[in-house]
Amino acid sequence: MDPYIIFGIIGLLLxxxxxxTKKRKLQDLEYVAGGLFLLIYSISIKSYIFIILQIIFIIAALWDYKFRK
Incomplete structure (x- = not known):
């Protein structure tokens, strides 16, 4: 099994x-962490559209974490 698949599985689970999760801040942090794991996986499979999608997803989750109450 490709070890990067584990990164994808962890990202999906997060x-x-x-x-x-009902706690908004924790939810955003889990989105960021999961997005980072999926970003590593998408880089390993060289899926450029998925790489771009994950970067946007991570930025949106960070934005939400910082500016939402």
Whole structure:
């Protein structure tokens, strides 16, 4: 098994848990962490559209973490 698949699985689990989390700040942090793991996975498979998507997702989650109350 490709070790980068583990990064993808962890990212998916973190984002899935973030959806279920009720605490807004924790949710955003889980989105960022999951997005970073999925970014590593997408770089490993050289999926450029997915790389761009993950970067935008991470920036949006960071923005939400910083500016939402």
């Amino acid at each position: 984002i899935s848990h973030g959806v279920l």
